[in-house]
Amino acid sequence: MEKVRWGIIGCGDVTEVKSGPALQKAEGSELVAVMRRNGALAEDYAKRHGVAKWYDDAAALVNDPDVNAVYVATPPGFHHAYTLLAAKAGKPVYVEKPMARNHAECQEMISACEEAGVPLFVAYYRRGLPKFVEIKRLIDSGVIGEIRFVQSTYLQPMRDYEEGLEPWRIQPELSGGGLFVDLASHALDILDYLLGPIGEVKGFASNQTGKQKVEDIVTTSYAFESGVMGTGVWSFNAFTRLDLNEIVGSLGKLSFSTFSGDLRIETADGEVQELTIPNPPHVQQPLIQTVVDDLRGIGQSPSTGVTAARTNRVMDELLRDFYRA
Incomplete structure (x- = not known):
């Protein structure tokens, strides 16, 4: 991949400083589209951050030919569905942490990306700080x-x-x-x-x-x-x-x-x-650079779906009896 052209699903608070600008500043990376269910908020974000395209529909962003990688920055309850949507379109995925609501969802996300032949990364950005x-x-x-x-x-x-x-x-x-x-x-x-x-x-x-x-x-x-x-x-x-x-x-x-x-x-x-x-001004930038480099065949990112799913497994073990009750 010569250049990673990102589309964000869910351009909320976490993307304002922590990650959105980092996608623009990382070497070999650019942010070309954003999506939010409230189209007016998506348009506002795009204008303020100099992003060319905005959507109020995730499928439209994922299937935009100018987008070749997808960043899912929604609450965890939507990570599973949007990751599967991106994988089906053949787009690599960078998903916010925690990776999903539970370990079972993580496993399904990993399997979907493996079957589609696309990488899956997770925004545990402390691994890059x-x-x-x-x-x-x-x-x-x-x-x-x-x-x-x-x-x-x-x-x-x-x-x-x-x-x-x-x-x-x-x-x-x-x-x-x-x-x-x-x-x-x-x-x-x-x-x-x-x-x-x-x-x-x-x-x-x-x-x-x-x-x-x-x-x-x-x-x-x-x-x-x-x-x-x-x-x-x-x-x-x-x-x-x-x-x-x-x-x-x-x-x-x-x-x-x-x-x-x-x-x-x-x-x-x-x-x-x-x-x-x-920390750097945009705390996700060091990890995002490793993701971009990985997608461009330069190195390997330390935060993948496989590593992130392990944390969900641990949390599941600790919370299982509480939520079962």
Whole structure:
């Protein structure tokens, strides 16, 4: 593919700064069309971002001959259908995270793209950010020795919404769950990138406050296929905010947040380094560049349907009993 000509399905908030401009600025890439069910909003987006075409129908965008790759930027409840639509048209797909509402949908998306012979990528963009590339380099270099265990803690206070005005992120039919699915998926995926696939998973999900119809706390213990152990708690009903991941090895520890640029390195000899590695202006641009390069035959992207589906499997394991009840 000489140049990747993108069409966006669902040009909402996530595409304004994080990804839309990145599709335009990545080398070998251009944004040629956008779609939103509200045509007036699609037209407005196109005019503000200098995009030549806009649609209010996904099939029309997918079948536009000028579009040779499709970015699905809708809530997760629509990822499955739009991915299958693009695959049927023979167009490579880059889909927002989480990949889908559940692992079964992910598997069907992977199969559809494999059968159509088109690549499938997922926007777990932390796999391309400089901070996490550096963390992976540190782990692989052995600076903290053999990895023993991981501990993740994410806390934030509960937000109240009027009934009927809840955002899609806490509507399971659209998101697959609550804020755990939207936010914890980032942490689980980046740990997969840093340490490999997670194997056995055990945990609990609960609605402690009764204020929403989704889980507001999830705890887990799990084991990576490599033998590294892990624990985590994600509470969306806490008194304060905290975002901390700790990777502990035989010679030291790495401490970092999922959502900011902070990184702390402690080693057994008492040395401590504290770094801040800022994100680029358009946070998806480094990962999008790997996707564009992959489509052009230059390299391989680290975030595919196969890698992303693993995170959905882990979340399914943790939420299954809650939603079954």
